[in-house]
Amino acid sequence: MTDSSDLARLRHIGWRDPALPDDPRRLARVVAQHRAGYEVHDGSVAFNAQPAGHFLKRGLDPSLRPSVGDFVLLDHANHPVIEEVLPRRSVLTRAAAGERYERQIIATNIDYVLVITGLDGDFNPSRIERYLTLVEGSGARPVVLLSKADTEVDVEGAVNALRARLPDEAAVHAINAKDPSTVALLAGYLGPGSSAVLVGSSGAGKSTLTNTLLGEDRMATAAVRTHDSRGRHTTTHRALLSLPTGGCLIDTPGMRELKLTGEENLDLFADIETLASQCRFADCGHSNEPGCAIQAALSSGELSPQRWRNYLKLHDEREEQAATLEARLKRKAGPKPVAKPKRGEWRRGDS
Structure with a gap:
């Protein structure tokens, strides 16, 4: 049975569920990340903790490692170790700065x-x-x-x-x-x-x-x-x-570069995409084509040129990032194995 005092204590660090996990391990929230490890808070006290070995594996998706805001379960050793990250109810991400997609x-x-x-x-x-x-x-x-x-x-x-x-x-x-x-x-x-x-x-x-x-x-x-x-x-x-x-x-520190991840829906510009669907031609380039709803909206003032330009910029960046993400996932998956022919089966190139 969940202790109401435990829930009240954890509510101070943002715990919202009506019950605690059915797990004997210590529940805490990551409040900071440093080069030497993490700082976590259990609702009563803040203390340092190290990530378990499986979080340090080379090639592990960084999103699977503990992050600030995560609720985590720790062991009861003398030196606390983060063993598990609980499911996240929300995640805010960006593409990291630099040429490599991450x-x-x-x-x-x-x-x-x-x-x-x-x-x-x-x-x-x-x-x-x-x-x-x-x-x-x-x-x-x-x-x-x-x-x-x-x-x-x-x-x-x-x-x-x-x-x-x-x-x-x-x-x-x-x-x-x-x-x-x-x-x-x-x-x-x-x-x-x-x-x-x-x-x-x-x-x-x-x-x-x-x-x-x-x-x-x-x-x-x-x-x-x-x-x-x-x-x-x-x-x-x-x-x-x-x-x-x-x-x-x-x-958070000030962010000079805000790169899209490639997974955005651009819902903020739903009105522009609705306008685009009203163009006379389905493949309208929104420049000099007759019956272009975008150009009509720009001319009437319904759509501001600044917002249209920013939509195009974000749309193109989203598409570029999406292509980069897809290529990265394909490289990570590796080449598909070539199936060996069955006994007696002819394969193109065989003499």
Whole structure:
């Protein structure tokens, strides 16, 4: 029988199930990953743990290894060892930077992805669309936070311009990350048992917002550069933090490169794909063809040129990444074995 006190304790680290696993091993959540191993939390105390040997096998898919946000089972040895990763309810990934294709997990078991961008030189609706495309299929909901609303910018104009490019159900909030009164609206996303990951460029205000949510200056912050509104990487690794509101927040380093994985559906641009299906010709190239619904929408102002260009860019990148992923899987599977002919069976090339 599950002890209610155990559930209450684990709820502080984001455990949402009404019961505990039927397993004698120790349950904990990965709150940080370092070169020397992992830091985990069991709802009462944080401690270091090492991965079991099967997680270290060469060639193992990195997504099968423990990641920040994972609930894991550990043995009872003097030196805790992560033996099993429990099934994930959500996974946010991106393609790792560089030429080699590899999916990189940003966070797991999250309910919300808080996408923060500054209302200064950092404001870029196309990049926000890219973030929301990555969130698709993760199992988490995106929430766009426009920080630095206290600066001399047209906040209302920026919010309206962004809303015009996003689906109606997308949540958009303008905040001053330093002001607890404006940050209070995030409590609805960070209640007991809820988990969120905070993503955005360096200098957007992630660490400042995290400190305000914590009620203390725990995360290092730095001034942004005046010429491009970018900051230094004050957050160096992903870390899961328990908040006074009862929820959990995973803070991440600033991400300069956001590569699609090739598995996105581009649901964010469903309206554009609906328009494309209305073209006169099924193979319409959306340029000079007669009866092109895309060109008609661009001419009437129904579709903005910026959003159309960003859709094409993301679509092409998605297709390229999908082809790379398929080729990688084929190489990993290896060549198909050649079946030996049965006795007396003739095979082409035999003399």
